[in-house]
């Protein structure tokens with residue numbers, strides 16, 4: 001890879017002069033793993049091609065949305081057709097209703113929905129709605145969960161339950177964080193303590209039910225049951241951030257999986273994004289009518305967006321959802337994802353490399369650890385240097401996983417058995433190298 005012939009290097013140099021860090025979202029910059037990010041020229045099915053024309057099997061899937069694979073013909077056709085009728089009207093359209101009906105039909109916890117343009121916006125708005133509906137200010141979030149980059153959410157735990165959290169970004173005034181309680185994921189005792197201390201002041205508890213922003217970590221069923229019970233008991237809303245898991249881990253989202261284990265289980269509010277836009281900027285939040293009617297113009301909680309419910313984005317989302325509703329879609333996707341995970345586990349075991357992995361639907365995570373972590377502190381025990389060698393080893397062999405060990409991975413319906421086999425073979429070679437040093 002000489003600088004003269006590597007167009008990624010040239011493009012990245014140009015980008016760094018124009019855009020901070022050369023990227024429009026930080027994780028794309030490869031800071032965690034080192035090296036030059038690949039500039040993508042096009043994508044088809046399970047594959048990406050970079051500026052040099054090198055092909056990669058893609059397990060990032062635009063960080064979640066591309067559940068059908070890239071450039072799916074039915075989705076492209078829907079987008080082309082919608083675009084021919086105009087790109088944006090700033091007025092209601094029938095297609096927004098079709099998308100709303102489609103989503104509400106799949107997620108029975110939601111009676112009403114509002115469409116927005118990004119997961120950040122959806123999560124931020126859901127928290128404002130929870131505060132407006134309850135008349136309370138405080139809320140709980142968990143260390144390692146990501147809910148977008150709104151000020152009050154960019155916080156990590158302080159040194160104890162009683163201490164305030166600290167901002168994870170410059171530019172966030174401490175006063176903005178005074179209502180955010182940050183707890184350890186899956187820690188029932190801490191949760192009970194927090195409700196005992198602050199229960200009557202809590203507007204909501206916001207959680208990624210299957211966290212995908214500290215790699216993949218599941219909330220245990222007893223922990224989720226306790227979250228539901230305590231929220232109900234104290235009049236706080238349970239907010240499921242399913243931006244990543246919605247229509248990704250199952251057709252009914254992660255909430256359908258917990259409802260299988262906990263009779264009658266449902267969250268109060270659900271936040272969606274990624275898959276519902278099928279690759280276009282579209283996100284949403286929703287819940288029971290009585291809560292949602294607090295939103296302007298029916299209620300006093302303000303929320304708005306120039307491009308909300310955009311006609312091209314809704315066409316893209318609708319076409320995507322109609323594909324994933326096909327009978328057997330999730331069974332096939334889950335089987336393919338499991339084949340990948342089991343292949344990686346087998347290859348690592350064969351080379352004596354400690355690796356554990358988990359998957360649900362089309363989402364997976366693996367750790368260079370002897371057992372699956374249950375919270376962020378345990379995820380941090382992963383060996384970053386070893387992960388980076390794995391990342392670059394795979395990339396050199398044409399396999400693209402997320403350039404940071406804190407990210408879940410995604411398999412699409414376009415990943416073939418052959419793609420999986422090639423990936424496992426590439427990983428096996430890298431594990432062999434790892435085991436030698």
Ligand SMILES: *Cc1c(COP(=O)(O)O)cnc(C)c1O
Pocket residue numbers: 117118119120121123146147148149208212213241242243244273274283
């Ligand atoms: C990606 C993500 C968000 C933020 O969505 P954006 O569209 O990137 O703003 C929020 N919550 C979760 C769980 C996510 O994975």
